[in-house]
Amino acid sequence: MIEELIKSAIKKIGKRHYEVGNPVTRVINREVYDLNYSKDKTEPENNFVNYLVAYILVELDKKDITEIENSTIFPQAQLYKKLVNKAENKQLISDFKISNGLYPDLVFHKDQDDNRPENQKIAIECKIDKNLTYDEFSRDFAKLIVYISEINFQKSIYIIANMPESIIIEYLRRFKLKYNGFTEQLNKMEIWVKNADEDLIIINCS
Secondary structure, eight states: OHHHHHHHHHHHSOTHHHHOOOOOEEEETTEEEEOOOOHHHHOHHHHHHHHHHHHHHHHOOGGGSOOEEOSOSSOHHHHHHHHHTOHHHHHHHHHHOTTSOOOOSEEEESOTTOOOGGGEEEEEEEEEOTTOOHHHHHHHHHHHHHHHHHHOOSEEEEEEESSOHHHHHHHHHHHHHHOOSOHHHHTTEEEEEEOTTSOOEEEEOO
């Protein structure tokens, strides 16, 4: 039911929200100016997630589904302490520096302090970037692995817009080739590719 709500909400997000960029500078009279825009108002991922939540809430009967919370799972410092004590996560932490910024874009769970698997439904990361690099992809993908490993999410979804499916599949192949010890986590992960005017594509990561 949750996944169907997410899919329905994605369909309602307008084309312009897939194509928006994050302005950093602007050329005026041949001079380059730093815009210094507030990140929470200009980052495409934040805009996309806000619309996603809004459209889900339109259809959502809160009494019949787990709570939606757009926040951290529990204090970042506590999560970091748990992560560094696990040998299998040390390479991910070192390679992608994911001890900082472990914030899911959107989570479906019952309670922030109860991380039993039955209460942790879905963790979602979004990336709206037509120039998404392999390194950026890998950092978010590594975070999704951590959410499953350490916070016991039943599933994670990586929603990517503005990128061809073929490139995402190649990024996934490269990641799995280098980090081949996460079979259990990959079985619980999907990548959803959505480009404006195209159907949603679901890639199973196992």
